[in-house]
Amino acid sequence: MITNLNTYETVKLKAAKIWYKAAPVSKFPKNGGACIKYKDKQIAVFNFSREGTWYACQNLCPHKMEMVLSRGMIGEENMEAKVACPLHKNNFSLKTGKHLNGDLDAIATYPVKVVDDFVYIGFSE
C-alpha cells in the first residue's frame, strides 16, 4: 500500500521527455475517465469531450491513499475542469491538481496528447 504522498509529481508539458502510448481513444468514455498503467504508476486519464480536452492525473486520492480517481465524476466549477473523488467527493482541479473543497495536497497532473486516435501521456522519465 502506498503511504508516500510524493510518489507522483506533476509533469509540465515542456518537461515531458517520454510520450507513452497509452490506449486508443475508444477506451476512454466520453466525459469520463479510465485508468492506465505506466511502469509502476497508475494514471487517471479523462476524456472531457464537452470541452474537447483531455486531462491526466495521479489515480491516487491523497485523502485516504486509494487508487480511485479515474472512477470519479468530472465536471467544472467556474469553468475550471475538476474531478470528484468517488470515495468522499473531494474535488481536484484537473488543470492545476489543486484541492478545491479543502486543503489536501494538490495531486500531480500530466500532459496528454491524442495522435491518430491514440492517447499519449507525457512523463519526464
Added chain:
Amino acid sequence: MKTIVVVGNGMVGYKFCEKFISRKESKQFRLIVFGEEPRAAYDRVHLSEFFENQDAKALELAPLNWYTENNIELVVNERVTDIHRKSKTITTGSDREYAYDYLVLATGSVPFVPPINGVEKEGVFVYRTIEDLEAMLAYAEKIKSTKSDGKAAILGGGLLGLEAGKAVMDMGLEPHVIEYAPKLMPRQLDARSSNVLQLTLESIGINIHLGKATNRILGNGAVTGMDFGEDDALQVDMLVVSAGIRPRDELGKTCNLEMGTRGGIIVNDKMQTSDPSIYAIGEVALYNQMIYGLVAPGYEMAEVAVNQILEKEVVMQQEIDMSTKLKLIGVDVASFGIPYMPADKGLSIIYENKTKGVYKRINVSHDGKTLLGGIMVGDAEDYSILHQMYLNNIPLPDNAEELIVGARGEGGSPFGSAMDLPDTAVICSCEAVTKGAVCCSVLEDGNETVKAIAKATKATTGCGGCKPMVADLVKESLKTLGKTVKESICEHFDYSRQELFDIVKLRAIEDYDELLDSVGRGHGCEVCKPAVAAIFASIYNETANKQNTIQDTNDRYLANIQRNGTYSVVPRVAGGEITPKQLMAMGRIAQKYDLYTKITGGQRIDMFGAKLHELPLIWEELIKEGFETGQAYGKSLRTVKSCVGSTWCRYGMDESVSFAIEIENRYKGIRSPHKFKGGVSGCIRECAEARGKDFGFIAVEGGWNVYVGGNGGANPKHAILLAEKVDKATAIKYVDRFIMFYIKTALPLQRTAPWLEKLEGGITYLQNVIINDSIGIVDELDYEMQALVDSYKCEWKEAVETPEIRERYTHFVNSDKTDDNIEFVSLREQKMPKEWASRSYES
C-alpha cells in the same frame, strides 16, 4: 504615527483589534498586542469543546498570520509587568520597554480561588485556559491508571462550573458539582428552574450538591476529599475550582489608577480609566460598579474604546443587558431582563414540565403590557424573539401565556414575524447587528443567504443563537423583493429538481448533454449529474448502464464502493426470504471469490471485497443461480423488511412475508431522489420495524394500516399514519401514489421524512392529494407508477450480457494487471481492508 498598546489577547482584546483594523483611520496607528499565553486569541466561551476534540486550533479566533496580514504586532508569551504613566511606557517580563500613546487594558480576569484550607494541594485546578485543561486531562489520566471509579468535585454551580462538570465527565471521572447557594446558576435561575435543570443534569450523570459550604480540603499532599463540617464529607480525587472571577487589575493598582473597593479598574462611559490615555475593557473594567463576565458587554466596550481613540462620540449605554442563552451540556438555558423578582415588582407566568425537563417563566408588568424578563430551561427556542420583545418594549399579546405554552388551535405563532420588530432591534447581540442592518444587507447589498449576511455584517458569527432569526429576515426581505429563496440544484442549472423533472418530461429530453445545452450552462458537476440521472431513470426507467458517466460513484459500476476501492455485492432477497439452495449457492460463490460476508440490516447478505474486474464474473454466476440485482448501490428501493407473519407466528394477523415479497418485487429497480425502504409487520408488535421505514404496512384486525415518511439513520423518524384498516389493494395503491408524488417533487437526496416535513399542509395535504385526489393527479400517478413497474429489468443481467458494458469493468485500460495497491488483512476467519495508511512525505 501614534502607538496603541493592547495588554491582553483574550476574546475582548482580539475583538478590539478586529474592530480597530476594520476602520480606515486605523492605518495611521501602530498597534501592538501583548498576550501572556503561548497562542493567539481563542474562544473561551466554547472551551469545554476542547475536551470533545482536543483541537486547540478549532477554538482559534484568528490564525497567527491574521495579525501579520493586518499589520498588528502580536507578542505572545510575554507579560506586561509595569506601566509608567509619566513617560507613557510599559515594561515587560523580559525587560523590554515600549512607548504608547494609548494603552488598552484587556487583561480579563482570573478564577477566584476562595481561601479554603487545603486549596494548595495537588489535584486542585482552576478552569480557565487551554493549559488548565491540559493539566486536568493529564491528572485525570493518572487517576484512571490507578482506579476505575475516580471522582472529581467542582466547586461552584455557576455556568462555568457546570461546563467544568461536563468536562470532567468527558475525562471519565464521576463529576460532583458543589454549590454554596441553595440553587444552581444563582444569578440566572430561580429555585424552580434550578430544580428542573438539576434533574436533567443528574439524569445524565452529573451529581449536584447544593447548600454546601466547604470547610477544608482533605488529603495528605494530594486532594482526597472535601469536608463540609458536621461529619459531612465527600471523597474525591480531583477538585476543580470555579467559584467566580476576579479582575486581573494588578497593573492598574501598581500605577495608581482609580480602583474599585473590591477590585476592578474604574472606567467612565468612554471606557477611560482615571488616566485619560489608558482604557480598560472587558472583565478587568469596573463600569457602574459592576464587572461584566459576559462576552457581549466586553465586545461593546471594545467598540466604545475603538471609537474613543478615533475621537468618535460613542459611549457605553447606562444599562447593560445581561441576558444569556447557552447550550449547557446539551440543555438549553436562557435568562433575560430581570429573571426573577418579588410580586410587588411584577407578575410571573410559569410553565413547568418535569417529565420533559422544561421550565419557562416570563415576568410581566402589573398591567400585563410589558415583558420584564424571564427564564427558560430545556427549551429556549423562543428566546431570541422574547429577548427582542423585552429589549424593544413590544406590547404583549392579550394572552401572554401563549408566549411560553404556544397558541391554542390553528393559526400563526403568537409572536408574529421577525419582520414586525423595529429596525433598531438588535438581532445579533454578540456583534451588535440590528434588524435594520440585516435587512439592508439583503435589500441593498444583495446578500441573499445567511452565509453572505454573516460575511458582510458578522451577524451569527458569535454564539450563533440568532441564526434562525437572521434566516427568517433573509427570507422575508427577499419576499418583499418578489424573490423567493430558490432551490436551484447547482451552478449549472437555475432550476429546482422538480422543475428539471418537468422540463425533461415535457420536452422529452433524453440525455444529460442535451439538457445541459438547452437549459443549463457549463459542463456540469458531481451534484447535477447524478440528480439528473435519477430524473431520467424515474421518467424513462432507464438503467444506470445507459449514461454511466453521469451516475454517482456506486451506480456507475452497479456496486457499493468500499474503503479500499473494492466493491460489495448484494443480490435481492425479497422480503428476506431465501431458500437453503440459494444460500448454499451464495456461499459457494462468496468462497470462490474470497469475499467477506455479512447479514445486512435489510435482511439480506452483503459480500465485500470484490475487485472491479471480478464484478461481472460474480454476477454471471449469481444470475445463473436465479439471483438479480439488489440495487443496494442505488438511490432506489432497497428492501422491504418483514416479520415472519401469520404463516408461522402465533400472534400474526396476516401474511407479512408474502406481502413484503410482493411489494419489494413491485418497486424493485425504481430510482428516486434518495434511497427508500419498506417494512411489513404481521401485527402491532411491529417486529419488522415498519414505522422506521419510508413506507410501512402493519396488519390489524380488519385490514392494513399504512404508514409513510419514516426512517432510521442519523435523524430517526417514525412514519406517520396515512390510512387505517384498508385492504391490500388499496394499501398498495396509496403507497404507489405516495412514492410517485415524492419522486416527482422532492429535492435531490431528500428522503421521504424531510420531504413530508417540508410539504406544506403535511400529512393532511398528502392524504387529500393521494386519497381524495384534491389536485386531480392520481390517475397520472397511477399510470406513471404502473409504467415503472412494467418496465423493470435487472441491470446486472443487462451488464453481463452486453460486451460494451462488460468492458468497463477493468482497472487498467492498457493492461490486464489488477490494482496492486489493494491489501487485505484477516479478521475472524474472513478478510478486511488494511487500515487506511498514515500519509507522509518521504524524501
